[in-house]
Amino acid sequence: MDLIRILVAILLPPLGVFLQVGIGGAFWLNILLTLLGYIPGIVHAVWIIAKR
Numbered sequence: 787m788d789l790i791r792i793l794v795a796i797l798l799p800p801l802g803v804f805l806q807v808g809i810g811g812a813f814w815l816n817i818l819l820t821l822l823g824y825i826p827g828i829v830h831a832v833w834i835i836a837k838r
Contacts (some may be wrong), residue, residue: 788835802831806838816824
């Protein structure tokens with residue numbers, strides 16, 4: 787299941803974070819990072835998924 791979440795996080799980083807933690811601080815931070823740059827959003831999403 788984590789592999790699917792990581793693939794989703796690469797395509798749509800906020801969705802990957804949402805599937806892992808729901809709507810919270812990490813989700814909003816990931817949206818901000820994705821808007822500032824796609825790569826930081828991906829890195830943050832994969833980090834959140836791998837951390838749990």
